[in-house]
Amino acid sequence: MMKLRKALITISSALFFLQSCSASAGEAVPPPQSAAIDNYFGVNVPDPFKPLENLDDPRVMKWIKGESDRARSVLESIPGRRQLISKMKEFDDRRKSKIYSLSISDNDRYFYLKETPGDEVGKLFCRDGFEGRESLLFDPATLSPAGGGKYVITNISASDKGAKVAISLSPNGSENSVLVIVDVATKQLMPEQIDRCRFASPSWLPEENAFLYNRMQRITYPGQNPQNDSKVYLHRIGTDPAFDREVFSKTTDPQLHINSEDIPLVEYNDKSGYLFAYVSNVDRRLTVYYAPVQELFRDYINWKPLFLPANDVHDFAVNRSDIYYITPKNAPRFKIMKTSLAKPDFEHAETIVPENPSAKLTAFGLTKNGVIYTQSINGVTAKIFRKDYGISIAVELNPPFRPGTIALFTKGFLYPDVWTVMGGWNNDFRRYRYDPATNTFRKETLSSPAEYPEYRDLVVEEVMVPSHDNVMVPLSLVYMPSLKKDGNNPALIYGYGAYGKAITPFFSPGMLLWTAKGGVLAFAHVRGGGELGDAWHTSGMKATKPNTWKDLISCALYLEEKGYTGPGRIAINAASAGGILVGRAMTERPDLFAAAIPQVGLMNPLRGELTPNGPVNAPEFGTVTKKDECMALIEMDPYLAIRNGIAYPAALVTAGLNDPRVIAWQPAKFAARLQQATTSGKPVLFFADGNAGHGIGNTKTKDFESLADVLSFGLWQTGHPEFQVK
Numbered sequence: 001m002m003k004l005r006k007a008l009i010t011i012s013s014a015l016f017f018l019q020s021c022s023a024s025a026g027e028a029v030p031p032p033q034s035a036a037i038d039n040y041f042g043v044n045v046p047d048p049f050k051p052l053e054n055l056d057d058p059r060v061m062k063w064i065k066g067e068s069d070r071a072r073s074v075l076e077s078i079p080g081r082r083q084l085i086s087k088m089k090e091f092d093d094r095r096k097s098k099i100y101s102l103s104i105s106d107n108d109r110y111f112y113l114k115e116t117p118g119d120e121v122g123k124l125f126c127r128d129g130f131e132g133r134e135s136l137l138f139d140p141a142t143l144s145p146a147g148g149g150k151y152v153i154t155n156i157s158a159s160d161k162g163a164k165v166a167i168s169l170s171p172n173g174s175e176n177s178v179l180v181i182v183d184v185a186t187k188q189l190m191p192e193q194i195d196r197c198r199f200a201s202p203s204w205l206p207e208e209n210a211f212l213y214n215r216m217q218r219i220t221y222p223g224q225n226p227q228n229d230s231k232v233y234l235h236r237i238g239t240d241p242a243f244d245r246e247v248f249s250k251t252t253d254p255q256l257h258i259n260s261e262d263i264p265l266v267e268y269n270d271k272s273g274y275l276f277a278y279v280s281n282v283d284r285r286l287t288v289y290y291a292p293v294q295e296l297f298r299d300y301i302n303w304k305p306l307f308l309p310a311n312d313v314h315d316f317a318v319n320r321s322d323i324y325y326i327t328p329k330n331a332p333r334f335k336i337m338k339t340s341l342a343k344p345d346f347e348h349a350e351t352i353v354p355e356n357p358s359a360k361l362t363a364f365g366l367t368k369n370g371v372i373y374t375q376s377i378n379g380v381t382a383k384i385f386r387k388d389y390g391i392s393i394a395v396e397l398n399p400p401f402r403p404g405t406i407a408l409f410t411k412g413f414l415y416p417d418v419w420t421v422m423g424g425w426n427n428d429f430r431r432y433r434y435d436p437a438t439n440t441f442r443k444e445t446l447s448s449p450a451e452y453p454e455y456r457d458l459v460v461e462e463v464m465v466p467s468h469d470n471v472m473v474p475l476s477l478v479y480m481p482s483l484k485k486d487g488n489n490p491a492l493i494y495g496y497g498a499y500g501k502a503i504t505p506f507f508s509p510g511m512l513l514w515t516a517k518g519g520v521l522a523f524a525h526v527r528g529g530g531e532l533g534d535a536w537h538t539s540g541m542k543a544t545k546p547n548t549w550k551d552l553i554s555c556a557l558y559l560e561e562k563g564y565t566g567p568g569r570i571a572i573n574a575a576s577a578g579g580i581l582v583g584r585a586m587t588e589r590p591d592l593f594a595a596a597i598p599q600v601g602l603m604n605p606l607r608g609e610l611t612p613n614g615p616v617n618a619p620e621f622g623t624v625t626k627k628d629e630c631m632a633l634i635e636m637d638p639y640l641a642i643r644n645g646i647a648y649p650a651a652l653v654t655a656g657l658n659d660p661r662v663i664a665w666q667p668a669k670f671a672a673r674l675q676q677a678t679t680s681g682k683p684v685l686f687f688a689d690g691n692a693g694h695g696i697g698n699t700k701t702k703d704f705e706s707l708a709d710v711l712s713f714g715l716w717q718t719g720h721p722e723f724q725v726k
Contacts, residue, residue, distance in 0.1 A: 071687035081712035096448035109162030145171030152697035159204040166202040173693030174658040228260040261615035283619040285309040319413040328534035331355035365410035378474040379531030382406040404505025474525040487566030490519040490718035497528030497548040498577035500537035526551035549584040571595040571714035583638020595717035603670035604639040650682035658693040
């Protein structure tokens with residue numbers, strides 16, 4: 001496939017919070033407040049904790065540190081938390097090695113990251129073919145970032161013949177990558193290192209001595225948005241990056257009207273001979289321009305439009321003469337179309353795979369033999385099909401087991417190769433090569449096998465739940481066969497509901513520890529996600545965003561009604577944009593939940609555009625510059641929805657001080673406001689990690705500890721006897 005209140009807190013309320021958390025890490029420091037009231041299209045919006053937005057204010061950081069210290073003290077005092085971490089480590093020890101981020105070059109050279117039980121982060125290895133001898137190429141521990149900490153490999157990009165590989169290294173979860181290049185034959189690093197490469201996505205040229213990449217601007221003045229006005233450069237191996245040629249940006253191509261917040265990327269496709277220039281943001285409708293590769297070596301590239309948002313193209317692949325693309329246009333669950341690459345005609349494009357009204361088309365790839373594609377029913381049952389060139393009927397393939405998730409990989413139209421990675425709620429991920437000649441799947445899992453007998457008999461139920469407007473919402477339930485539907489079980493509901501991204505079945509031995517403790521795990525496939533197609537996404541964004549949290553509330557009520565759980569026994573958890581889901585469900589129905597756990601969550605979306613990563617997200621959530629979208633932002637804002645004198649659930653609110661996606665003051669403001677307003681006496685913990693970001697690039701231990709925090713806090717607040725703090 002071609003390739004984000006006016007009243008001051010009193011000393012007595014601060015002490016009440018301290019006591020309710022059983023904290024012992026020193027005296028609570030009240031957060032700075034103000035009487036700020038902002039006006040949006042005639043609507044006055046109080047913002048009492050606006051001062052927390054200034055992370056350079058020593059008072060703010062003192063409060064954040066104090067809250068974080070207290071949160072850590074409380075979390076680490078929860079009985080059973082350490083045992084959860086020990087069990088996660090035991091699970092990890094069962095697998096001799098874990099391999100991920102695999103890419104395969106045209107000449108069948110495998111590049112991948114590998115972790116052993118003793119590794120905190122992955123190292124880069126390669127081998128020639130699946131059966132080839134493994135060779136270590138790069139260990140990130142050999143380099144240390146400025147300021148200390150650890151580098152984590154967050155992206156690898158190999159040249160087409162596998163002679164060189166560009167590696168993105170990110171320190172301490174920041175995602176602000178440094179690019180280094182390894183010569184595969186000598187295993188030596190090239191002398192240059194290129195910083196400010198968060199969106200690098202290097203694309204190699206055919207001679208394997210140059211690539212195209214995105215680089216952010218150097219910070220030159222206070223308040224500058226580091227993400228704005230990034231540019232695509234051409235880098236030649238062995239040269240000083242300071243002299244790299246700028247090839248695609250707002251500056252070089254003003255006629256394309258690229259916004260400052262847009263992310264420009266260029267990919268070279270050697271099989272078609274074209275350069276493809278992307279103008280990226282969170283809008284799933286692609287904006288792509290293209291030009292023959294020869295124009296890269298002229299003074300100016302004459303970019304021609306390939307896809308604009310009006311074409312409603314969500315993904316595409318090409319051969320030498322045609323474009324194959326996925327669109328929801330007149331097909332909400334998507335279809336595959338084909339048109340000419342040289343002269344695209346979308347009005348008269350040929351339908352290759354029509355829409356299936358009962359299943360969403362999720363991915364496709366071109367091979368030498370034809371098109372291979374996957375479909376998903378309600379986001380939880382995956383199927384795979386092949387449609388050979390010149391054949392009108394697609395054939396459904398028979399995978400080795402019934403998967404909930406299928407990821408698809410091909411080399412393109414010149415090669416017959418197809419690989420899949422399949423998994424489910426109770427099936428670990430396995431990798432297979434599909435052989436079109438024999439129509440069979442051959443296991444080619446690179447990771448070492450591991451057994452989890454404690455989960456062998458897990459029960460998985462896929463149900464449909466009527467929401468507030470009688471729309472049926474998919475809900476996945478996972479639990480032990482010994483569970484009795486008597487209303488006494490702890491329930492953990494996980495959701496997301498944004499960007500059209502689906503929660504598809506995945507196997508997580510650590511997360512499944514909730515079921516081992518007698519609880520039910522529930523995955524709510526709420527609107528705003530992509531489980532049921534494009535309309536499922538658009539019915540949970542901007543003005544329709546309330547459907548997202550109302551769907552979650554309906555799922556929680558269903559669990560109580562059917563006896564899976566009962567009052568005071570439901571915890572809800574989500575991350576990032578899922579903060580809106582958890583925050584608004586909790587503020588709309590505080591009586592329904594025992595605990596809310598938003599991790600690195602977007603908790604004050606009305607102010608989101610003021611953050612570095614905020615403007616690029618306007619297509620999903622809206623902008624304050626348009627009245628209807630601004631009112632929708634106010635409605636979906638968890639921070640603004642908190643009211644004084646309400647008995648809110650317990651909350652564990654987290655942030656990463658290095659987070660480039662959700663700035664730390666977003667969850668900080670929510671936590672401070674919740675501490676001020678709640679009358680339940682239940683703990684409101686705020687933990688900001690100074691050595692982490694958005695969760696991308698975490699070390700193994702940090703992942704274990706973060707998951708243990710969620711599970712132990714949730715089990716504590718839902719009444720599990722093994723996790724009660726004395």
